[in-house]
Amino acid sequence: MAATISLWALAWLALAALLVAASPRLGRLRVAVSLCWIGLFLLTVEDALLTAWLALASPAGAPAGLSDPDGIAGLVPQAARAGVLNTAAWAVGGAILAGWIARRALAAGRRWAWWALSTLFGLVAVTHAGTAWTIHSRGLPFPTPAAEHGGFGWEPIAVGLLSWGAALTLSYGPIFRAQPNDPAKPAGGIARSLYNFGYRYFRVPWDVGPRRELVDLLKRGCFPPGRAIDLGCGTGANAVFLAQHGFDVTGVDFAPAALVKARRRAQESDVIARFVEDDLTYLRNVTGPFDLLVDYGALDDLPLPARDKYVEQVVPLARPSAQFLLWCFEWPPRWWERFVPFAAMSMAPGEVERRFGPYFEIERIAGTEVPDPRAFIAGYACYLMTRRV
Numbered sequence: 001m002a003a004t005i006s007l008w009a010l011a012w013l014a015l016a017a018l019l020v021a022a023s024p025r026l027g028r029l030r031v032a033v034s035l036c037w038i039g040l041f042l043l044t045v046e047d048a049l050l051t052a053w054l055a056l057a058s059p060a061g062a063p064a065g066l067s068d069p070d071g072i073a074g075l076v077p078q079a080a081r082a083g084v085l086n087t088a089a090w091a092v093g094g095a096i097l098a099g100w101i102a103r104r105a106l107a108a109g110r111r112w113a114w115w116a117l118s119t120l121f122g123l124v125a126v127t128h129a130g131t132a133w134t135i136h137s138r139g140l141p142f143p144t145p146a147a148e149h150g151g152f153g154w155e156p157i158a159v160g161l162l163s164w165g166a167a168l169t170l171s172y173g174p175i176f177r178a179q180p181n182d183p184a185k186p187a188g189g190i191a192r193s194l195y196n197f198g199y200r201y202f203r204v205p206w207d208v209g210p211r212r213e214l215v216d217l218l219k220r221g222c223f224p225p226g227r228a229i230d231l232g233c234g235t236g237a238n239a240v241f242l243a244q245h246g247f248d249v250t251g252v253d254f255a256p257a258a259l260v261k262a263r264r265r266a267q268e269s270d271v272i273a274r275f276v277e278d279d280l281t282y283l284r285n286v287t288g289p290f291d292l293l294v295d296y297g298a299l300d301d302l303p304l305p306a307r308d309k310y311v312e313q314v315v316p317l318a319r320p321s322a323q324f325l326l327w328c329f330e331w332p333p334r335w336w337e338r339f340v341p342f343a344a345m346s347m348a349p350g351e352v353e354r355r356f357g358p359y360f361e362i363e364r365i366a367g368t369e370v371p372d373p374r375a376f377i378a379g380y381a382c383y384l385m386t387r388r389v
C-alpha cells in the first residue's frame, strides 16, 4: 500500500472515512464542513506550500535542508517564480474564503453555499486534471509516491477531491430536501445580502423617483385611492408617491437597508406609509387584500422556481377587480445567461401571460417592441393587470 499511497494521504483518507461514518451522530452538515476543510487543505493549501517552495528554491534546486528527489525545483524558470508565488497566495486566499463559506453558510443549510462550493470544486478538479495532463504531455517527471522518493504525489489530491465530493454529497440532502419555507431560515440568501450592501453604501441606479407609467396612470385617474402595496419597494419612491395621492400604502422589501431609506423618505415627505421587511416568495408579515399592487423590477429578479412562489404568494393579495402594475425587464433568454449567476434578470416574452393569465386580465401598456440581444439590457415591458372577479 505504501508503494502507491503516501502515509500522509492515507491518514487523511482514514480521518475522512471516520467522519463520514460518524455523520449520523455528529450531523451531516457539521461533518460536511469538516470534509470540505480537509479537501480545501489538501487541494489548495498543500499545493500552495509546494508552489511557494518551488518559487523560493534556488535555480540549482531545493533550498538547503529540503530534498528535491524529483528535480522539480530545477524545472521552474526564474521568471516563472514570482508568478508561481502569486498563484500560491491566491490559492490560500481562495481556500480561506471557501472555508469561511463552508463554516458560515453551508453549516446553516444555505443553498447558495452548496452551489458556490460545488462550482469551486469543479474548477479545482479541472485545474488539477489540466496540470496533470500538461506535466504528462510534456514528458516532465510526475511527483511520485512517497515510498519511491519521499515527495508528495497525486494521492493527497485524490483524497482531497474525494473528501470535498463527500462533503457535497452529504450536505445535499439536508439542504435541498429541507422544507423550502422553513421559518427559521432568513429569507433571500446572497441576493438579499447583495441588495442590502448596495442600498447601504451606494445610491442604486434604479433609485430615480416615482416611475413614469405609475405617475401617468394615477394622474389620468386610473387608480382610485385604496389599499396599495409596492412589492420590492426599494427606497420607497413609488410607495411615497402613492401615499401622497391618498393611498394607504404598504411597501415590502427584503433588504433592511432599503427600508431604512424608504422610511426616511416618507418622513421627509411628511406622509404615512408602512414599510415591512418580508420575502416576496414567502410572505409572513403582510396581509391583504389590496386594491392596487405595484412591482417595479422585483419579480424579474427572481430565479425561475422563486417566481412560482412569488405568484402563489402575491395573487391572493389582490382583491377581485384589483389592479396590478407590473414592470419588468423582458427579452428572450440568451444562452449565456444560464451560466452567469444573477444574470437571469428578465422575463421571457409570454411569461407574464403564462404566470398571471389564469388570475388577471392582462394589458401590455408599454415596452420594447423588438428587444436588442446585443444590448446588456435588451428590453422591458410594463403590464396593467386586473384581477378577475
Ligand SMILES: C[S@@+](CC[C@H](N)C(=O)[O-])C[C@H]1O[C@@H](n2cnc3c(N)ncnc32)[C@H](O)[C@@H]1O
Pocket: 188, 195, 206, 207, 208, 231, 232, 233, 234, 235, 236, 237, 252, 253, 254, 255, 258, 278, 279, 280, 281, 295, 296, 297, 298, 301, 302
Ligand atoms: C431592481 S430593485 C427595484 C426597487 C424599486 N421597486 C424601485 O423601482 O426603485 C428590486 C427590489 O426588489 C427587492 N427584492 C428582490 N427580491 C426580493 C424578495 N424575494 N423579497 C422581497 N424583496 C425582494 C430588492 O431588495 C430590490 O429592492
